[in-house]
Amino acid sequence: KAGVTQTPRYLIKTRGQQVTLSCSPISGHRSVSWYQQTPGQGLQFLFEYFSETQRNKGNFPGRFSGRQFSNSRSEMNVSTLELGDSALYLCASSPQGNWIRGNTEAFFGQGTRLTVV
Amino acid sequence: AQKITQTQPGMFVQEKEAVTLDCTYDTSDQSYGLFWYKQPSSGEMIFLIYQGSYDEQNATEGRYSLNFQKARKSANLVISASQLGDSAMYFCAMREGPQGAQKLVFGQGTRLTINP
Numbered sequence: 001k002a003g004v005t006q007t008p009r010y011l012i013k014t015r016g017q018q019v020t021l022s023c024s025p026i027s028g029h030r031s032v033s034w035y036q037q038t039p040g041q042g043l044q045f046l047f048e049y050f051s052e053t054q055r056n057k058g059n060f061p062g063r064f065s066g067r068q069f070s071n072s073r074s075e076m077n078v079s080t081l082e083l084g085d086s087a088l089y090l091c092a093s094s095p096q097g098n099w100i101r102g103n104t105e106a107f108f109g110q111g112t113r114l115t116v117v
Numbered sequence: 118a119q120k121i122t123q124t125q126p127g128m129f130v131q132e133k134e135a136v137t138l139d140c141t142y143d144t145s146d147q148s149y150g151l152f153w154y155k156q157p158s159s160g161e162m163i164f165l166i167y168q169g170s171y172d173e174q175n176a177t178e179g180r181y182s183l184n185f186q187k188a189r190k191s192a193n194l195v196i197s198a199s200q201l202g203d204s205a206m207y208f209c210a211m212r213e214g215p216q217g218a219q220k221l222v223f224g225q226g227t228r229l230t231i232n233p
């Protein structure tokens with residue numbers, strides 16, 4: 001069974017540009033969530049998509065957006081890039097399920113390392 | 118809001134020794150889940166172990182065990198017989214939100230270094 005695939009692995013962009021990152025979840029998983037990891041702020045939740053709908057959103061400006069397709073693949077977009085957007089962006093996929101009395105763990109991809117210059 | 122605290126920025130341990138990584142959490146929810154992830158230098162977050170708030174026994178997964186003390190709101194990770202490959206960042210995380218939602222709140226992490 002293939003794991004979570006994120007593309008590209010590395011990206012260098014110029015301030016003011018926009019960027020799109022892609023995440024293909026594990027087959028059968030319908031939940032995809034995105035996280036930003038920086039040395040200063042650590043790991044922060046961006047948003048989660050389930051069945052093509054945004055189900056949860058973190059505290060990030062509107063420049064950060066995402067979407068999910070019918071095959072559960074997800075993309076996140078960052079417009080008008082700032083130097084502070086340089087980070088490792090991690091995607092996680094999860095199966096649907098009631099997790100209260102069981103584990104529906106999040107499986108992470110290897111991340112996309114974005115550098116804004 | 119939920120919060121995870123990892124008080125050990127870095128730890129150095131001799132190979133084959135056991136190591137305990139600390140994690141305390143704060144939540145007003147009755148139902149929650151706690152995770153430990155390992156992040157090697159490659160960047161991927163690798164799931165290690167999970168503890169549900171309703172689980173009566175401490176979770177174990179091979180060399181990993183979770184010392185869950187609900188009243189003290191702590192969920193420490195114990196790695197037995199450490200190996201050089203255990204050198205990595207370790208993150209404690211809590212799942213937040215209603216049933217089915219998949220939002221994880223992470224601690225700041227502990228960098229573990231295993232010395233030969």
